[in-house]
Amino acid sequence: MASNTTRPPNWKSQAPAPIPGETFAAQPSLPRLPVPPLVQTLDKLTSTLRPIAYSAEEFQEVKQKILELGKAGGFGETLQKRLEQRASEREHWLEEWWDDGGYLGYRDSVVVNVSYYYGFKSQPVQHLHPALHRAASLVRASMLFRQQFKLGKVPPERTRDGPLCMDTWRWMFDCCRIPGLGGFDWSVTYAKPGDEGTSGHVVVLRKGRFWKLEPWIDGRLLSVPELEKYIFSQTSIYHNFDDYALLAEDPKNASILTTIHSAAFVLCLDTEQPSSLVEHSRALWHGSVTRPKGEGKVVLGLRNRWVDKPVQFIVFDNGEAGIMGEHSVMDGTPTVALCDAVLDMIASPEFSSGEIKANAEATLPQPLDWIVLPATTKAIETAETAALSLIESQEMGIMIVQLAYARLVRSLGQERQGGTYEAATTRRFFKGRTEAIRVVSEESDRWVASMGEDGVSAEERKKLLKEAVKKHGDWARMAGSGLGIDRHMLGLKLSLKDGEELPALYSDPVFKRSSNWVLSTSAIFSKHFGPYGWGEVVPEGFGVAYTTxxxxxxxxxxxxxxxxxxxxxxxxxxxxxxxxxxxxxxxxxxxxxxxxxxxxxxxxxxxxxxxxxxxxxxxxxxxxxxxxxxxxxxxxxxxxxxxxxxxxxxxxxxxxxxxxxxxxxxxxxxxxxxxxxxxxxxxxxxxxxxxxxxxxxxxxxxxxxxxxxxxxxxxxxxxxxxxxxxxxxxxxxxxxxxxxxxxxxxxxxxxxxxxxxxxxxxxxxxxxxxxxxxxxxxxxxxxxxxxxxxxxxxxxxxxxxxxxxxxxxxxxxxxxxxxxxxxxxxxxxxx
Missing domain, CATH: 3.40.50.720 (NAD(P)-binding Rossmann-like Domain)
Structure with missing residues (x-):
């Protein structure tokens, strides 16, 4: 449930930066995302399309369209100049376009197709209720980290090339994605400028019921034992879901939405007890599917989520845990940094469970019970049917394989290369996010061809494979430097004015095939993660995560x-x-x-x-x-x-x-x-x-x-x-x-x-x-x-x-x- 509202034109600026300090100190010095030279991008595009064309004739047709777009004094140059003008007038020429085109105008399910998950490694705890202890520890540590962020004390992420842009961190806490009129969603924030992080609430879900938990009392963060007590006693952690078929009458559904949207984050307490990597993955990715009391299948796990929140910690009854992230305004690497900091904190011998104050006055968790009308019930049933169909269409497996090799072998298995990409970060630039690394190249095509030809030696095939992998590395470096293909081509397309005809290249079947991402890959590294992943981006595709x-x-x-x-x-x-x-x-x-x-x-x-x-x-x-x-x-x-x-x-x-x-x-x-x-x-x-x-x-x-x-x-x-x-x-x-x-x-x-x-x-x-x-x-x-x-x-x-x-x-x-x-x-x- 979420209210339909009109998106403010300045919504992206409404999330405040933290208090001046280390976190955003490097922001003014970050370079702007460049607009690559038109001819350079089109040359690179040409080399990636030859292997995807089904025939020499088909390739010549798309090549001619590329030449037409890039000819001197042509329409392509007009679009390029418009894009360069836009870049000179804005902090980031792609930001608004990418927000809407990549995420906020997206009308497929965010579950499976967009959201991602990270599974935390098991954490043996000598505790009567390990799930309670882990949940309470996550709440306390996350609130401490949130406080450090708001105070500007979180060091900026870095690579060997320097600091990364921290702008999207503004959308980590105290905010939520909501539907907007006109088909474009947006994120609403309740963070306040100058906030020192000594207040804020958490929304807790258990068996489909919502609760508001206040971890702060007059600037004091509750201790882990206190949080355990309140989570246990007030959210009825062992309460039977079937005992309350009717939700309590509350005419203020809008106020409940505000409570959820403004929560620092969501804590989901799930009844499942995953025992394998695949079970853990599916439980985090989309939750369990069960048959309560012999009824038809029910997506019980999704009843216990609010998938529009950027951060949802999920704790299972056996103490396993993880996080589900909403992708629209924040990519996965900031969430990795959050998880690493929180889990490092909890694992440290110096981690303080907090002071327990006798007779401390705390606000008990408040139930957030909706008034549910027949139309709402019908909408929920329809959504559950669609979710069930989507979940059951997914297959999952875990194996040991090296990624670049796996991508190319999969191309060999198809005997024809298709759209394949890995995400590259462009956060070295101000407000940068990602670029697509195109894996398909003429070098990879030569290797694929060699594997099906008689008379080619093993050494020659090995040489061709190495050349293909080297080309992949070259593409990766260019993408991370803001010199990729796909974001530039999107910018040219969106530079069209009303009434202007779309260049023929954009409707060409080879060009369209090249960006139909059959294989979507990326690598996330954390010592705290076990399973992690995401779904495919096209129905016939694959989402692949890997480690070392x-x-x-x-x-x-x-x-x-x-x-x-x-x-x-x-x-x-x-x-x-x-x-x-x-x-x-x-x-x-x-x-x-x-x-x-x-x-x-x-x-x-x-x-x-x-x-x-x-x-x-x-x-x-x-x-x-x-x-x-x-x-x-x-x-x-x-x-x-x-x-x-x-x-x-x-x-x-x-x-x-x-x-x-x-x-x-x-x-x-x-x-x-x-x-x-x-x-x-x-x-x-x-x-x-x-x-x-x-x-x-x-x-x-x-x-x-x-x-x-x-x-x-x-x-x-x-x-x-x-x-x-x-x-x-x-x-x-x-x-x-x-x-x-x-x-x-x-x-x-x-x-x-x-x-x-x-x-x-x-x-x-x-x-x-x-x-x-x-x-x-x-x-x-x-x-x-x-x-x-x-x-x-x-x-x-x-x-x-x-x-x-x-x-x-x-x-x-x-x-x-x-x-x-x-x-x-x-x-x-x-x-």
Missing amino acids: GFDVTGASSGFGRCMTELVLKNGEIVVATLRKPETIDDLKVQYSPDRLLILKLDVTKPDEIAASFAIAKQAFGRIDVVFNNAGYTVLGEVESVPDDVARAMFDVNFWGAAHVSQEAIKAFRDTNQPRGGRLLNVSSMVGIKALPALGFYSAAKHALEGMSEGLAGDLDPEWNIRVTILELGGYRTKAGTESMVRTEQHSAYNKPALAPSVIRAYVANPGRGRNGSQDPNKASIKIFDLSLLQDPPLRLVLGKDAVAAGKAQVASFSSEIKKYEEWSENLYSED
Whole structure:
């Protein structure tokens, strides 16, 4: 239900920005979305249409229409000039057109076809009612995040190219999409300028009934236990839906609509208990379909949604949860940032459940019961019938496959390429949103043709596939730079004046076929997400979501074990390599082979390293992150360590890591399609500053760092490979206890006051690991977060002791350079 109103012409400006601060600080410096040169766009369009044409004659016809549109002094130039004029007069030439053409004038169901969902990973909670606890935690954490946003304290999203536009964040909270007269919807906002986020309500749904929950009391946010109490007692969380067939009489349906529209967000408490990824996906995507009391099918899940709200948290009775997003004025990446912040907050040991105040006066949740007339009942029945038909038309599956390869293979399966795209963000521009990356190209067409021709070698087909994937990367970069095809072509079309004839190109069957998006794809990365996705955009289409896999060396203990467990818990795929596979048999029992592949590996044997990558490729198709961790510590003064002991350690810590790095680069560049990957080489704080009694160990880490930095400089940026050196401090791992090799001390150093003896005494203290050493599990979370960054650093110094050592070394180095800087004067030859 929503009121039909006339859309105000300035509706988009009515959502206020947050209080001046960090969040919108970069907005004034963002460039405007460009209008690409007409000839450039038409040339690119031509190359994408040849593979889609059914015959040479059909291609020549569409090519002639493209030439006609682009000829000098022609109508295309007139449209181009109008578009350029529009761009010079507006902050974003496409904004209003895209809002209406892409979403607000859209008359198909937003459920399935437009809305998206993110499923949160399971969160074990020692709680009598885990669903209640999770729901209350989500409400509290989301309200805290909303407060930070309104105060302007949320950092802007960024890529390696700089900050992203945060404009659409204005439509995250306190607003709702509503139907408008004339066929164009809009979003109404109730956010107020200067609001500090210390008030606001949430609408809670349970079994089709609505409630208004007030989480704030005089500027104090209710605690998690208080929220649990109010959600449980006042929304009748275990109330039987069939016990109230008639809704309470309330003549103010309009006021209920206002309450829903103005809510910070919606919390849906569902009775379902999804137990698989597919069940979890469907429950979030469109909700359950059931037969209550033997009746016909009922879309029970959609009775418990308000799909026009941009943010709906959904919690199921077994504690599983997720979010459903409305797409019209905000794309999926801001919602990812919201979820990451909220779920990070809840998972943190520092997360405060809030203060419980005795005898605090709280406004109990208020039921929002509609007055339902016969016409309304009939409309609901009609909508449910249509929704049921739409839901039952959908098929869903989850599999392991690499996306660019999958797109091209699907084209091969059809023997004819059709409209295929991936979304590229254009938020590097002010008010930017998305552009379509066209996957179909002449390069992909040549590969498809080669697969059906006799006499073409496997090597030639592989070469053609690589060329097709490279072209896809080129298209992606152009789209993200505002130089795509489809938004420009839309702008030209919408620059027509009343009475002017549409250029022939727009009605051409090949051109129309090229933008009939049979395959709709995108990637969302979050350590908190399990299943996620969206529906197809055309009836015969597919919506495809994808994610990544990890390779962990030295997985038996320490950071290797921590990372293996963490990555698996976050729903990713892991190839775990180690000398003694039996040491992680417990994980083998917990995870199936399609999630965890365990391989025996000695990193001192290059052939075994190469074989492990080949097996990983065969099993999973690609590896996106390599955690290069195998190694051990040798304790002893440089004069005390025998050559064979030092060489054996170097064979593992340096040469083993170097050989793994070489194979990782090959896999990222030559196997992964499209190219790319993250190599995380595990060093130590002694790679920053060598320590007494650890001279050879420090030397191995210094060598590893030098090799890694040189390797990072070797790489072609087009390969999309990033190397990060992890300079770790002291952690509670076996590296400093069981796995350390201790050498006999040379008699010359056997003095308690000497630094090597102090280090040896510290290592010999059995309580040191319990008294202050840092937790590798917490550090592993940071490393996992690093693996998700689009622009990771070359070095990550991790641990307070490592940070202190790094700062001290930089200061010492700078001081010595300055002290003797003048010695470098006048050293050039006078010849």
